[in-house]
Amino acid sequence: MNRTLIAVLVFVAWSAAMFGAGWAWRGDRAEGAEAQQQASTSVAVVEQVNQTRATERTQADKLAAIGVKHEEDRAAAPAVADAVVADVRAGDLRLRDGWAGCETQRLSDAAAATVERDAAAERRADFAGAVVRAGRDADDQLRACQAVIAADRAGSG
Numbered sequence: 001m002n003r004t005l006i007a008v009l010v011f012v013a014w015s016a017a018m019f020g021a022g023w024a025w026r027g028d029r030a031e032g033a034e035a036q037q038q039a040s041t042s043v044a045v046v047e048q049v050n051q052t053r054a055t056e057r058t059q060a061d062k063l064a065a066i067g068v069k070h071e072e073d074r075a076a077a078p079a080v081a082d083a084v085v086a087d088v089r090a091g092d093l094r095l096r097d098g099w100a101g102c103e104t105q106r107l108s109d110a111a112a113a114t115v116e117r118d119a120a121a122e123r124r125a126d127f128a129g130a131v132v133r134a135g136r137d138a139d140d141q142l143r144a145c146q147a148v149i150a151a152d153r154a155g156s157g
Contacts, residue, residue, distance in 0.1 A: 055155060062151040070144035077140065081133035088125040095128055 087093035 059151065059155040062155070063148060066144055066147045066151065069147075070140060073140040073143075074137070077133055077136050080136055081129040084132045085125045085129035088128050089122075093128075095124060 084093065088095060
């Protein structure tokens, strides 16, 4: 064969090999770029998930603190009601006349016996303690609900 033909064939084979190598290299670079993009996207997702979890943990801690405070208030409520009853009985706290008459409206003071008036006074003191406890329980519940709403709005805002 002649030398020129062999040189042309070698040149064509060499060109085909270089074209194939370039094509493969380009494909590898494209796959590398795609892998890099996926990795950066995954890192961003992980950061967002971690931030969301941190926010949720903070919210859970706030709500847990509100729950603990509410349970402490509920545990303290009977002592407050008992203190009101003791103060009314000791005379340190006086009830308004509207409350003083609520248990004895049907009995006139002139007709009521001393024993009945003493029993009415005891019932008024117990009633005052129950009313104070109900009011405190309602206030504590409302305060806890408002704290939960405020914590939720602060966390989602």
